[in-house]
Amino acid sequence: MTSLRRRLFALLLLATGVIWLSATAWIYVGSRSELEHVLDTRLQEAARMVHSLVSSGNMATAAAAPEFEEAGYARQLSCQIWSFDGRLLARSSGAPLESLAEEGEGFADHEVKGEIWRVYTIVDAHKGVRVAVGDRIGLRDRLVRDLVAGLIWPAVLIVPLLGILLWLSLGRGLGPLNAAAREIAARDGEDMQPIDSRNTPTEIRPLLAALNGLFEKVEAARRHERDITAFAAHELRTPLAGLKTQAQVALTAPNGPTRNAALQQIVVSVDRTTRLTRQLLALAKLEAMPERVQPSKVDTSGVLRDVIAACVTPAGIEVEIAPELEGLLLPGDVDTLHLVLRNLHENAVEHARSCVSWSILPGGYGIVVEDDGPGLPDEELPLITKRFYRGRHKSLSGSGLGLTIAEMASGRLGATLAFCSRADASGLRAVVRWKQ
Amino acid sequence: MRILVVEDDPILSNGLKVGLGFDGSVVDSVAACADAHVALATARFDAVVLDIMLPDGSGLDVLRDMRDRGDTTPVILLTALDDTPDRVRGLDTGADDYLGKPFDLDELAARLRAVARRNEGRAAPVLRAAGIALDPAGLTVTASGETVSLSRREFAVLSALMERPGVIRSRSDLEDRLYGWQEEIESNAVEVHIHNLRAKLGRTAIETIRGLGYRLRTST
Numbered sequence: 001m002t003s004l005r006r007r008l009f010a011l012l013l014l015a016t017g018v019i020w021l022s023a024t025a026w027i028y029v030g031s032r033s034e035l036e037h038v039l040d041t042r043l044q045e046a047a048r049m050v051h052s053l054v055s056s057g058n059m060a061t062a063a064a065a066p067e068f069e070e071a072g073y074a075r076q077l078s079c080q081i082w083s084f085d086g087r088l089l090a091r092s093s094g095a096p097l098e099s100l101a102e103e104g105e106g107f108a109d110h111e112v113k114g115e116i117w118r119v120y121t122i123v124d125a126h127k128g129v130r131v132a133v134g135d136r137i138g139l140r141d142r143l144v145r146d147l148v149a150g151l152i153w154p155a156v157l158i159v160p161l162l163g164i165l166l167w168l169s170l171g172r173g174l175g176p177l178n179a180a181a182r183e184i185a186a187r188d189g190e191d192m193q194p195i196d197s198r199n200t201p202t203e204i205r206p207l208l209a210a211l212n213g214l215f216e217k218v219e220a221a222r223r224h225e226r227d228i229t230a231f232a233a234h235e236l237r238t239p240l241a242g243l244k245t246q247a248q249v250a251l252t253a254p255n256g257p258t259r260n261a262a263l264q265q266i267v268v269s270v271d272r273t274t275r276l277t278r279q280l281l282a283l284a285k286l287e288a289m290p291e292r293v294q295p296s297k298v299d300t301s302g303v304l305r306d307v308i309a310a311c312v313t314p315a316g317i318e319v320e321i322a323p324e325l326e327g328l329l330l331p332g333d334v335d336t337l338h339l340v341l342r343n344l345h346e347n348a349v350e351h352a353r354s355c356v357s358w359s360i361l362p363g364g365y366g367i368v369v370e371d372d373g374p375g376l377p378d379e380e381l382p383l384i385t386k387r388f389y390r391g392r393h394k395s396l397s398g399s400g401l402g403l404t405i406a407e408m409a410s411g412r413l414g415a416t417l418a419f420c421s422r423a424d425a426s427g428l429r430a431v432v433r434w435k436q
Numbered sequence: 437m438r439i440l441v442v443e444d445d446p447i448l449s450n451g452l453k454v455g456l457g458f459d460g461s462v463v464d465s466v467a468a469c470a471d472a473h474v475a476l477a478t479a480r481f482d483a484v485v486l487d488i489m490l491p492d493g494s495g496l497d498v499l500r501d502m503r504d505r506g507d508t509t510p511v512i513l514l515t516a517l518d519d520t521p522d523r524v525r526g527l528d529t530g531a532d533d534y535l536g537k538p539f540d541l542d543e544l545a546a547r548l549r550a551v552a553r554r555n556e557g558r559a560a561p562v563l564r565a566a567g568i569a570l571d572p573a574g575l576t577v578t579a580s581g582e583t584v585s586l587s588r589r590e591f592a593v594l595s596a597l598m599e600r601p602g603v604i605r606s607r608s609d610l611e612d613r614l615y616g617w618q619e620e621i622e623s624n625a626v627e628v629h630i631h632n633l634r635a636k637l638g639r640t641a642i643e644t645i646r647g648l649g650y651r652l653r654t655s656t
Contacts, residue, residue: 230489230516230517231489233516233517234489234515234516234517235516236516237516237536237537237538238445238448238487238516238537239445239447239448240537240538241445241448241514241537241538241539242445242447242448242451243447243538244538244539244540244541245448245451245452245455245538245539245541246447246450246451248451248455248540248541248542249451249454249455249458249541252455252458253454254458258454261454262451262454265447265450265451268447269447272447
């Protein structure tokens with residue numbers, strides 16, 4: 001059953017029905033025993049009364065009154081007085097002619113003409129009579145049945161009314177849930193505002209809180225996506241705008257030097273765009289590459305020497321390699337390690353003032369590169385591996401992708417890349433650490 | 437025109453400086469929001485070309501700040517984000533125009549002339565006063581029906597005087613229109629250009645108001 005309302009309705013109705021039936025059964029059993037007790041006491045008293053009349057001696061042998069049957073509970077009690085020799089001395093009207101009396105004194109059930117009677121007998125040996133007072137068990141049963149029926153019939157009539165009331169109140173009780181559902185259903189795909197849960201019942205608040213949490217996550221993911229798209233658009237279209245503007249400057253330049261300067265700028269811009277394209281392709285390749293444990297080991301110093309040889313080091317910047325790096329073997333493949341080292345090296349060279357130094361972590365489980373550039377404020381450190389993020393000190397040739405690539409490639413090697421500010425001087429320290 | 441370019445890409449910034457300079461404009465360029473705030477607080481510009489994504493924040497914040505201060509300098513937004521909602525947001529923040537990257541240099545120059553014109557309360561593209569007609573787009577000047585050939589700087593000085601005919605422009609005012617921040621001001625450059633303009637347009641075209649500056653003579 002998928003409807004909460006129907007489910008609750010059925011449960012409530014079932015519970016009400018069970019309670020009602022149990023109550024009825026209880027009343028039935030309880031009333032029955034109480035009734036037995038009361039009626040038995042009445043039989044006993046009636047028998048004593050009749051006996052006291054007999055013992056006082058003023059008893060005439062009354063002729064039996066004409067028999068007539070009456071409906072209802074009239075003539076419940078029948079009384080007979082028998083002599084010890086078996087003559088019926090007297091009987092009440094409506095009492096059977098057959099003997100109800102027992103040999104002994106006390107209560108007994110007695111069958112007469114197919115009917116069971118409850119009889120109380122008093123034996124008076126002195127007078128030589130037996131006094132028997134009885135009533136029909138059937139009548140007692142009817143009494144209890146009527147009592148219970150008196151309870152059940154109104155209940156049966158009330159059940160539909162109760163059902164309607166339950167159904168309506170459930171609808172009302174589940175109103176806030178429906179209201180929340182309507183509010184969510186009425187939203188368009190853009191609306192990620194949290195649902196207002198201040199006026200909702202405490203029971204559905206966790207549900208709304210969970211939904212709001214989900215909205216927040218979806219919104220954050222979307223904002224992230226939008227940011228990346230915006231950064232990408234900016235990083236890709238700005239160089240194009242620069243190229244076009246410089247080309248137009250070159251076309252309309254009134255003299256040779258202006259034209260040459262513009263053409264020179266175009267060459268620089270094309271170099272930068274080429275690098276950006278290369279970085280984008282590297283990133284796409286890394287994204288497609290599965291993350292796996294690297295079984296082979298690479299000579300890190302060899303790869304680093306290749307990287308440094310391929311990178312144009314500007315005049316005035318010195319690259320130092322610690323002697324411990326020589327022959328250092330680290331897990332990975334040459335291409336991915338090359339990507340990591342190249343992007344870290346290019347970043348360091350771009351920002352360094354005079355020196356870039358490569359060293360190893362104690363134990364040889366990682367490599368460190370430090371530059372002596374302006375460094376970064378601590379709050380910017382977690383952002384520098386984000387796609388297209390370029391800090392305050394952005395360089396001309398940077399693409400905003402280098403450190404993203406370095407981090408992703410480190411992950412593919414099973415290593416982690418971390419950045420921190422240098423403790424001893426200004427500058428950035430990057431650490432690639434392999435698991436031990 | 438004196439234009440402030442707020443753009444962090446050095447190649448584009450350089451292209452704008454050189455390209456917009458061809459028609460006599462003086463371009464100052466900054467690369468970050470903080471520098472833009474300083475520039476706008478210290479100098480008067482005829483127009484601002486503003487990139488939205490800057491290294492230290494959003495150009496929209498610079499724009500909002502300008503408009504909050506009551507700065508009415510025309511602003512053209514220059515950005516990689518040129519979807520309709522982005523344009524709408526930019527214009528509603530207080531921009532006068534919007535150009536998506538990459539753009540056409542001539543179009544940017546024309547739009548700059550258009551927003552500057554509106555800011556001065558003119559609709560006609562050609563400036564006319566004292567029998568002189570100056571076309572900022574075509575870089576041509578005609579006086580008494582004859583075409584006059586002017587240098588780029590002479591043209592800039594004449595434009596400044598013709599934008600508000602009869603209003604006195606001080607020497608430093610005119611120097612602002614001739615030189616950007618990085619350029620060294622030649623000590624008597626304004627006097628030299630005024631002298632040349634008088635020679636080409638007639639002795640009486642420009643009045644010297646001693647101690648105050650220069651103005652275009654309108655009652656001839």
